[in-house]
Amino acid sequence: MATPKELSDFLATVERRAFKQTAYAVRDDHAALDIVQDAMMKLAEKYGDRPPTEFPMLFQRILQNTMRDFWRRQKVRNMWTSLLSSFGGNDADSEDRDPLETIDVGDDSDEPSIQLARNQTIQLIEHALEKLPARQREAFVLRYWEEMDVAETAEIMGCSDGSVKTHCSRAVHALALELKKQGLDKLGLSNAIFDRK
Amino acid sequence: MNMHKDNMTNQNDINLIDDDMISDPVMEAQIAQSITDFLNNRVQHLKPEQEQRLSAARNAAVDYLAEQQAQYSTANRIAGHGNVLHWFGQHVGNNIEQHRFASTALLLVVMLVTFFAVQQFGFNNNLENSDAFLLASDLPPEAYADKGFDAWIESN
Incomplete structure (x- = not known):
């Protein structure tokens, strides 16, 4: 206990x-x-x-x-x-959320230019994650962020090991392509990736 | 010149990320690791109100568990004392157990005796009634035992 x-x-x-x-x-x-x-x-x-x-x-x-x-x-x-x-008029509260309201610029660790670049990178990653299909995001988060193995991830998601691998692969693929499309070279992520090689 | 070189390198990096590369499990893990590094960095900088809310939620859950465990512990202590009392008062406990068994057995015996008594009384009563009927009737009792008597009644 x-x-x-x-x-x-x-x-x-x-x-x-x-x-x-x-x-x-x-x-x-x-x-x-x-x-x-x-x-x-x-x-x-x-x-x-x-x-x-x-x-x-x-x-x-x-x-x-x-x-x-x-x-x-x-x-x-x-x-x-x-x-x-459908019976009433438009409601002001139903307007789309302004992404600028959620930007957190409270990082005081580095120079402003580095902070800005990092925040932009993180926001791009977050937006890319949000755009992923739910199952892919779930698999990615559990497998890579929570560092669970394939079997544990499969058990939580209620699917087979093969499905987890497929979801993870597609998620990484989609994230990489989305970040590349958004200008990966300007954000330092590519260096972070290729420095590991 | 250096800036131009950096741009060229980054451009090459982008071009390096193609479908084949992402299909490679090692590369996939590296890309995922890079992304999660950024995410981990992100979670270190939550808003103060979010930090407070998470801390309050955690404390509520921990307090609940502590309370549950305290109740469980109290219940166990009471049960433990019960065992000790039972150990000291084993004879009393045994007597109570025996008494309970004896009461059940006695009740069962009383029910059985009552059942048989009612059955017996009913049988005797019926016997007396049939004796009285035979003695009071016009026909002698031997007539009922005579097989030719039934035939004689039917023919008449």
């Missing part, structure tokens, strides 16, 4: 990635925070008696399921909203 400290340590290590991962999926920071909060509470409620080694898999599975619940609720809500809006 995990102690509260073990749970706290585990959540502290995954909460930021979980939040960003959810934010890429739902494209709403407030909803992403709610989802992560729900997932944390469900982990403590239902699986608090499990050993800490099982937490990563369990938490990811809970997080993915909570995201799916969010999508289902969102779908129903959108259906009603579209039905109701």
